[in-house]
Amino acid sequence: MAGNTSAPGQSVASRVLAVLGAFDRSHRSLTLTEISDRAGLPLPTTHRLVRELETWGALTRRPDTRFVVGRRLWDLGLLAPIQSGIREVAAPFLQDLYAATFATVHLAVRDGIQVLYLDRLSGRASVPVVSRVGSRLPLHCTGVGKVLLAHAPEDVRREAMSDLPPMTPHTVVAPGVLDRQLRQIRQQGYATTIEEMTLGACSIAVPIRRDDEVVAALGVVVPSLGRNRASLVAAAQVAAQGVGRTLYGGAPPPRGV
Structure with a gap:
C-alpha cells in the first residue's frame, strides 16, 4: 500500500490520476482515507481532488460515504475508438436481432479476465438479467464471456480458469470441463x-470477428433454449457477421435476420 506523502513537484494532473488509479478490480469502492493512502497523497489534498472529481462526475459518493467510479468516466471511455466504433456499428444489427427474437441482446468485449458490456437491449420476456451497460461479469459463466474466453490468448485462459467461482449451482467450475x-x-x-x-x-x-481475430461477442438471453437454439444461433451469427463486415470491410451487408 502506498505511503501518505506526495512526491515533490508532483503535478495536479498526476495527483488526479493517482486518485483515479486508486480504484481497481479489487478496490471498487473506497473511503476518502483509503483513496488517500492508496494514491500516496495527503488527506487534505485527496479531499479537495475527490470533491472536484465528484462535482465533475468522475466519482460518485454512495450513501455509506464510500466512493465509486462515476458514470461520466464510463461515458468518456466509450469514446475510445474500439468501443465507440463497435457500439455505433452494432446498434442497427442489435435492433435487427431484437426484432427477430424479442429477447435481451448484448454486445460485449473482454476486459482482462472479465466481460465488459458495451450495449444491451432488454427483451420482452421476464428473464432475470444482471448485466447492464458498463458492467463487468465473469467470463466463465456468461455466454458472451465464454465466446471471448474461448478466443483469448492462452495466458488469459489460464488466469481466468485459476478461479472459477460458482454463481449458481449450474456454473461450470471444473477447469477441465470448461476447457x-x-x-x-x-x-x-x-x-x-x-x-x-x-x-x-x-x-x-x-x-464478432476482424479477419481471424475475435474482437467482441454478441449474445441473446432467453428463459430457455429448447427448440429455438438453432434459430437463435443463426440470427445471432447473421447479426455478428453484419457488424464485422461493416466495421472492418467497408460497405454494410444487407440487413435483416
Whole structure:
C-alpha cells in the first residue's frame, strides 16, 4: 500500500490520476482515507481532488460515504475508438436481432479476465438479467464471456480458469470441463449457457470477428433454449457477421435476420 506523502513537484494532473488509479478490480469502492493512502497523497489534498472529481462526475459518493467510479468516466471511455466504433456499428444489427427474437441482446468485449458490456437491449420476456451497460461479469459463466474466453490468448485462459467461482449451482467450475467447452465453442462457432450466471436465464453467444481475430461477442438471453437454439444461433451469427463486415470491410451487408 502506498505511503501518505506526495512526491515533490508532483503535478495536479498526476495527483488526479493517482486518485483515479486508486480504484481497481479489487478496490471498487473506497473511503476518502483509503483513496488517500492508496494514491500516496495527503488527506487534505485527496479531499479537495475527490470533491472536484465528484462535482465533475468522475466519482460518485454512495450513501455509506464510500466512493465509486462515476458514470461520466464510463461515458468518456466509450469514446475510445474500439468501443465507440463497435457500439455505433452494432446498434442497427442489435435492433435487427431484437426484432427477430424479442429477447435481451448484448454486445460485449473482454476486459482482462472479465466481460465488459458495451450495449444491451432488454427483451420482452421476464428473464432475470444482471448485466447492464458498463458492467463487468465473469467470463466463465456468461455466454458472451465464454465466446471471448474461448478466443483469448492462452495466458488469459489460464488466469481466468485459476478461479472459477460458482454463481449458481449450474456454473461450470471444473477447469477441465470448461476447457473442453471452450474447445467446442471454437469448433462450432457459438457458446451456450443454461442458468450458469442467473437462475432462470439461458444464453447463446457468437463472436464478432476482424479477419481471424475475435474482437467482441454478441449474445441473446432467453428463459430457455429448447427448440429455438438453432434459430437463435443463426440470427445471432447473421447479426455478428453484419457488424464485422461493416466495421472492418467497408460497405454494410444487407440487413435483416
